[in-house]
Amino acid sequence: MSAVRSTRLSAIAKIGLLLALFPAPARAQAGVDATPPAADGEPAAPAPTIVTPSEAAPAAGAPSAAVAVPAAPSSAQVAPTQDDAKADAAAEAAAAEAASGAASADGEETDHVRLNLYGFADFSYSTPLGKTELGSPYSSFAVGKLNLYASAELGDNWRSMAEIRFMYLPNGSTGAPGTIPAPRRTDTSASDYTDVGRPVKWGGISIERAWLEHTFHPALTVRVGAFMTPYGIWNVDHGSPVIIGVRKPYVIGEGLFPEHQTGLEIYGTWNLGPSQVGYHLTLSNGRGPIDSYQDLDHNKAVGGRLFVKHDDPGWGTLTIGASGYKGTYTDSYDVYEVSAAGGLKVTHPITAQYKELSLAADVKWELGGLLVQSELIMSDVAYTDGLRPPVYPVSGGPPGFAPDHRRVGLYGLAGYRFAFLGIMPFFGGENYDAGAGSNTPASSALWGGLNVRPTARVVLKAQFTHAWFAKWEGPSFGDYNGLDLQAAWSF
Amino acid sequence: MKTRRPFLTACVAISCLVAMSGITTPVGAGEAKTRLAIVVAKDSPVSDISFYELKRLYLGERVNAAGKRLLPLNLTPNSRERGAFDKTVLSMSPDAIARYWVDRKIRGDSGPPKTIEPLDLLQRVVARLDGAIGYAPVTEIRPELKALRIDGKGPHDSGYPLEF
Numbered sequence: 001m002s003a004v005r006s007t008r009l010s011a012i013a014k015i016g017l018l019l020a021l022f023p024a025p026a027r028a029q030a031g032v033d034a035t036p037p038a039a040d041g042e043p044a045a046p047a048p049t050i051v052t053p054s055e056a057a058p059a060a061g062a063p064s065a066a067v068a069v070p071a072a073p074s075s076a077q078v079a080p081t082q083d084d085a086k087a088d089a090a091a092e093a094a095a096a097e098a099a100s101g102a103a104s105a106d107g108e109e110t111d112h113v114r115l116n117l118y119g120f121a122d123f124s125y126s127t128p129l130g131k132t133e134l135g136s137p138y139s140s141f142a143v144g145k146l147n148l149y150a151s152a153e154l155g156d157n158w159r160s161m162a163e164i165r166f167m168y169l170p171n172g173s174t175g176a177p178g179t180i181p182a183p184r185r186t187d188t189s190a191s192d193y194t195d196v197g198r199p200v201k202w203g204g205i206s207i208e209r210a211w212l213e214h215t216f217h218p219a220l221t222v223r224v225g226a227f228m229t230p231y232g233i234w235n236v237d238h239g240s241p242v243i244i245g246v247r248k249p250y251v252i253g254e255g256l257f258p259e260h261q262t263g264l265e266i267y268g269t270w271n272l273g274p275s276q277v278g279y280h281l282t283l284s285n286g287r288g289p290i291d292s293y294q295d296l297d298h299n300k301a302v303g304g305r306l307f308v309k310h311d312d313p314g315w316g317t318l319t320i321g322a323s324g325y326k327g328t329y330t331d332s333y334d335v336y337e338v339s340a341a342g343g344l345k346v347t348h349p350i351t352a353q354y355k356e357l358s359l360a361a362d363v364k365w366e367l368g369g370l371l372v373q374s375e376l377i378m379s380d381v382a383y384t385d386g387l388r389p390p391v392y393p394v395s396g397g398p399p400g401f402a403p404d405h406r407r408v409g410l411y412g413l414a415g416y417r418f419a420f421l422g423i424m425p426f427f428g429g430e431n432y433d434a435g436a437g438s439n440t441p442a443s444s445a446l447w448g449g450l451n452v453r454p455t456a457r458v459v460l461k462a463q464f465t466h467a468w469f470a471k472w473e474g475p476s477f478g479d480y481n482g483l484d485l486q487a488a489w490s491f
Numbered sequence: 492m493k494t495r496r497p498f499l500t501a502c503v504a505i506s507c508l509v510a511m512s513g514i515t516t517p518v519g520a521g522e523a524k525t526r527l528a529i530v531v532a533k534d535s536p537v538s539d540i541s542f543y544e545l546k547r548l549y550l551g552e553r554v555n556a557a558g559k560r561l562l563p564l565n566l567t568p569n570s571r572e573r574g575a576f577d578k579t580v581l582s583m584s585p586d587a588i589a590r591y592w593v594d595r596k597i598r599g600d601s602g603p604p605k606t607i608e609p610l611d612l613l614q615r616v617v618a619r620l621d622g623a624i625g626y627a628p629v630t631e632i633r634p635e636l637k638a639l640r641i642d643g644k645g646p647h648d649s650g651y652p653l654e655f
Contacts, residue, residue, distance in 0.1 A: 271541075
C-alpha cells in the first residue's frame, strides 16, 4: 500500500533536515519559511512553503503531485541576481517533480496524496441564573465538540473530506427530552482489561460528513456521500470556532431542515463582475431513523439553495439566499413469512410516516468588522393518516394524535469585530413557534456577549441569554436566564 | 485674548511633535508608488483577469481562465508585496485573513494558496507550472513572465488598481 503522508509531517521532516544542515541559508535556498504566526498570515496553511499544486489547484491534466521546492544542493542563496543558474536549477527541479507527479493523477501511484488532518474542539461552562424550570439547575463544565477532519486533494479535481465528532455519548443519555416515561440513563461502563478490570466509560463517534467530489467547472461540482445540508448560514458554519455565540439559535437546533444528508449534492457558482450567483441541489435518503445508510421508502428527498452575493468596496459583501427541502420520513420494520406456496415473503409494515416541506431565507452582510446575519426557517409536517404519533398534552386533557403542523423560527445576529484582540461584541434575538400539537409554547430569546479571538485559532466567548415563553393554556415554564462561557479552538 | 495664546502655542507645539515623530505620513510628497503586476507564464493564453476574479481566486474559489483552472501562488505574509496584495485586492488585514482561512477550512472548504519565497523563486515557479499565477512589482517581473491586464488595464495604464 502506498504511503499516504501527512502534509505537516513530511514537510516538517524536510524542513527540519534542511534547517539542521544549513541553518541560515537553507531557508532562503529552499524557499521555505516557518509557519507564520497567526497574526501574520494563514495559520491553516501548511507550515513550510512547499508548492503543492495538487492541493492548490490540480487542473485537469496538470501535475497533481506535490512539488516540493527542492532541497538545497548547496548553501548558496537563491536570489534573483546572485546565482541565476542555481535558482533556475531549483525551479527546474520543482517543475520536473511536478511533471513526474502527473503519474499519480492517473492513479498509478498515490504516494503524493497529502492527507490534511485538522479539527476543532470546545470547552464550556454553563450556568442558569436564578430559578428555572428548564434544563439542569446546576452549572456544569463540559467538553462539547471534538471534531477531527481529514481532507485530501486526490488529483484531477477530485477531493475528499471526512469529519468525525468524538463524543462521551451515549453514556448518560436518557433519550429524547419529553419521553414518557423517562427511560433509564444509559451506562456504557465496561471492564478495562488494561486496568485489572476497573470500569471505564466508553463514548461514541458521529460521522458528521464523509464525501468525495469532482469539480468539472466552477459552475459544476458533483459531491457524493454524507454532507451538511447546504441551507442558510449557521448549518454550514457549524464549527464552534466559526459561529459567533456559544449556543446555536433554538430554531437551528430544532432541525427544521435535516442537519446532514446522505446522497448526492451538485453545486457551483457563476461570477458576474462584483456579483456571484450560486446554487446547491441535493438528492438524498432524506430524513429517517437510519437515513445515513438506508432509505425506508421510495421517496428520495430533494433540496436546494440559491444565493446571490454582491461585493462592493464601499458597502461590503451582501449575501442573500433561499433554501428548500422536500422529503418523506418513514420508519418500518421487516417481517419474514413463509407463503402458502412455501416461498419466503418479506413485508415492511410502516410504523411512522410524514411528509415535510422546509423553506428558508437568509441574509448576511459583512463590512469590515461588521457582521449582520439573519435566517427565517419554516417547516410543514403532514402525517400519513393512521400513522400519527400519540400526543400527551402537558396542559392536561386526554391524549390524542399529533396534528399536521407548521414550525417557524427566526433569528437575527449583529456584531462588530475590533482589531484589538479580535474582540467582537454581539447581540441577537430569536423567536420560535413549534406549531400546533407541540408541548411547548412559542418562545423568544434575546442574547448578547463577547466573542474574542486573540489568535485566529482560539476563540473565547461569553454569552448571556434571556428566554421567555408566550402565554398558553399549559403550565408556565417561567423565564430562563443563563450564562455560557466557552473556549473554542481549531488545531 | 489672554487665554488664547497659550492654547495656540500648545497646538503648534503638539503639531510639530506629531510631525517629527512620524505619526502622520505625508501623502504624495514625491514618494513613488509601486505597482504590483499579476503575472503568468509568457506563453499562457491568459492575458486579462477581472479584479473580482482575482480576489475570489486568492480567497480560495476556483477560477477558470482561457479554459484552464488558475493556480494561485502567494508570497509569505511577512513580505512587502504580499501585504500590499492583501490590502489592495482582498481588502483584509493579516488577522482577518488568518481568521478567514481557519473558518473556511472548518466549513469544509479548500485551504489557502500555497506560499513560496523569495519573490524570484515564486516567479520562476509561475513560469514553469501550468496555470500558475502570481504577483510581483512591475519593475521586477522576470522575462519569462507577462503581466495580466486587470479589468482591461495594464500595469502601466492610468487607473490600474494594484498600487501601493
